[in-house]
Amino acid sequence: GAVVSQHPSRVICKSGTSVKIECRSLDFQATTMFWYRQFPKQSLMLMATSNEGSKATYEQGVEKDKFLINHASLTLSTLTVTSAHPEDSSFYICSARTGAETQYFGPGTRLLVL
């Protein structure tokens, strides 16, 4: 149980294009989903907290217009990187939380912007 999927697992795009990443909780309903960014050999950096049906809460320093988050249902949240640039290249990971404290992570999406 508690499986979280992400799609795509890897994406390469040209600078200036937008990329959408999907995060799904497959066998449970997630009251809250989180989006993280991870640079090589570093820890997880929280970008935003997403609750179904409401606007996402972004961490300080994260551009809301750059990283659009939509949480349309209790099993799906999407992160759209708008007008991507090479500095947006990173490993993006989502997690989903049930009513308890436990966060279950997806497998991550590797984004490379050329």
Next chain:
Amino acid sequence: GENVEQHPSTLSVQEGDSAVIKCTYSDSASNYFPWYKQELGKGPQLIIDIRSNVGEKKDQRIAVTLNKTAKHFSLHITETQPEDSAVYFCAAPYQGGSEKLVFGKGTKLTVNP
């Protein structure tokens, strides 16, 4: 908010030995402490967690101990195997019962055959 420090940053052990990773936290109101294992190129996997109402929790070769007075918790892996090689992260709630987690910087564990 919470501050989590994790040590050591790297740990190398021989197969069959034990490995211990320690984390300290700053907020005495924190009540939930998970440990995650991350293999290269994958997302973190929850391996064990502990809540503040218990001092120790064990799951086969993995155990976590919590010292609320000293504000530290540790991951213990016994009889290590090469497949235990990964980066391990500890975490604590951002603030008291916050749903957000603050992560340690990670420990790269290498188990040598």
